Amino acid sequence: MSLEEVKQQRLLTRKNMSRIRTIVETSESKTGKILSPIELKCRLGILDSYFKQGLGYQTQIEKLDPEDNGRGDLEDLYVTIRSNIQMQLGEDEHNSTFPESSAAIPVSHSKIPALKLPIFCGRYSEYKNFIASFMHVIENESSLSNIEKFNHLLNCLQGQALETVKAFQITSENYSKALDRLKSRYDNSTLIFMETIKSLFELPSAAKGGASQLQSLVDNVSALYSSLLSIGSDKNISHLLLIHLVMDKVDEETQKKWKESLDFTSLPSWEQCAKVLERRCQFLESASGSLSFGDSGKSSYKQENRNKPPHHLIGSCSRFKQLEIADRFKEVKRCKHCARSHHSLLHRAPTSNKMQSVSLSTSSLEQPTQPVSTAATHTHQEKSPQDQVILATAVVLIRDASGCFQFGRALLDSCSQVKFITEEFSRKLRLPRERHHVEIQSIGDSVTNIKYKTSATVKSRMCDYETPLSFHVTSQIAYQPEAEFNITSWNLPANIELTDENFFKPTRVDLLIGTEIFFDILSIGQIKLAPGLPSLQKTLLGWVVSGRYQRPTENSSSICLLSVEESVDANLQRLWKLDEPSKADMWTTEQRNCEQSYLQTVQRNAEGRVVVKLPFKEAPHCLGQSYATALRRFIAQERRITRCPDLHQRYIAFMEEYSRLGHMSIVKKVDFDNPHYYVPHHYVLKPTSTTTKLRVVFDASCKSTTQRSLNDFLAVGPTLHLATTVSIISLHTYC
CATH class of the missing domain: 1.20.58 (Methane Monooxygenase Hydroxylase; Chain G, domain 1)
Known part of the structure; x- marks a missing residue:
């Protein structure tokens, strides 16, 4: 008001x-x-x-x-x-006495109803119970104003039911409108009936055979059956039961078609469901279709094939056998879609929602009769010992599934109509993927099938530029420098900031950004270094390096062919060397970094303990909250071990010893502003052990609220017993 x-x-x-x-x-x-x-x-x-x-x-x-x-x-x-x-x-x-039930004295506004207010979360089968209780407790209370009743109504609603009336402003006039809105939304006899049928199949089974479980099952079924009889008849119940059983066995698309056919004003019957299923069967049969020939110059042959039954085979066709050999080839090879020399089953359809054809070939653009959506992708392959074309790369920020930004190396390609992301990088970001079949056809008719696409937000490290993009997921992006080259003589300007400072090093490419935003990110500013050197271009992502680089001429080694007669012993020794296990360095980059971190941080303190820093492979700022999970698991374990006094005493003794040895201590003050992680633990029993029958294991792989654990941020070191294995193999080889 x-x-x-x-x-x-x-x-x-x-x-x-x-x-x-x-x-x-x-x-x-x-x-x-x-x-x-x-x-x-x-x-x-x-x-x-x-x-x-x-x-x-x-x-x-x-x-x-x-x-x-x-x-x-x-x-x-x-x-x-x-x-x-x-x-x-x-x-x-x-x-003097006064009757409390007198209608002349209204109930005070502040008096709370004695009955507990009902709760409604949006289930159709619960609406009638809710509205009946609410009208009895709140609506019939004449001393309450409409605004107070409206507030009570909002407190009783949850989930989808609350969203239905949440947009109404809390006024006296809108109270009745909110009730009408709930009634029109949830007072649907058809939906209530169908949801009650579904509830019958969701009842828990009385598998243990207990009397209480069996009685509960009987009571629930009887109550649901009475509810169904209040809306429909036994015939309606049998029809809906049959429909539910059938719909539970069909695919999701058929279920969707059935729900679309309902008008929700009357209870459906099995006859209506059967008609929808038969129509669906007819559609699927017509969509699958049988094999048919292409267009032919002989109309009599086409007319005869139209009159043949659906399973007419080419090997049993009398008319086809009467054709000459050359005519037979024409009939089989001619496509009925484009009349070109290939079979109809090999015809490449235009772009659709289910399949896209992305091609580099320019011949398709010269054929006006066949509109094909084309797109170009980058191609870089040059094996010159002295000349190399450097493509523009940039280090950008990519938002992952938890909302944090991570670094990624992007290749800027002005000749690509599609954008790519490597599968390894998309898994690292935990980006959601959706099926999207794309066929990438490059130079030389090489075909790459893309099955998924995803979306991510790309942000510049140099400014506030940020844009959402969709990427096609591929196994790898080919470009990277073949070998590191020296740039000390380039005389790069000191006042510019390169977006990819390691452009001259062999580093993997995580993204490919195409023409869609390539020219949008270009800025005014270009520097030509010197003849034979690439150029510097200013972009919103920072300065990038691109162009042809001519390496200095190096002395080439001379090669000649010699004919040398070697002894049998020398050849035998060479054969033994070939059989020896390879001693090549099998460590990955992560394993080397982990080993290097260990060597740099390991030390022994005054008490003789070995102290080493955790080998983080990335900053742990994306660690989420872990306290609630650790506390929940601790309480569950306490509740479990208190049932066994002996087990409880062993657990307490182990934890006291763990604390006495200095392996753990009480944390009196936690800095919640910095990344932190609570490591859950659980006990492990080994009754056959003669020393420690119970020990405690800490689980650093437990996920936090960002779906990442402490172990996800730690590097994995090399296998320590690899050398022993090689020695054993070598011993067996020469024995």
């Missing part, structure tokens, strides 16, 4: 209170009707009701107009009238 409307309501309340004052004062002066003690108590109850109603209006007015001072006048009027009534009652106020 507006401010004027609320003030008008307050004025009416004051008039009613003034009317009671006039009646009481007349009774006191004995110039009119003298009120009995019971009548005075009735007037006192009505006065209390009006006063509380007036205070409610006064509170609304003060919210809209803080300068209003009507509260004091209202209180003074109430005190005057109430004092007069109490003076006239005297001792009778405590002696």
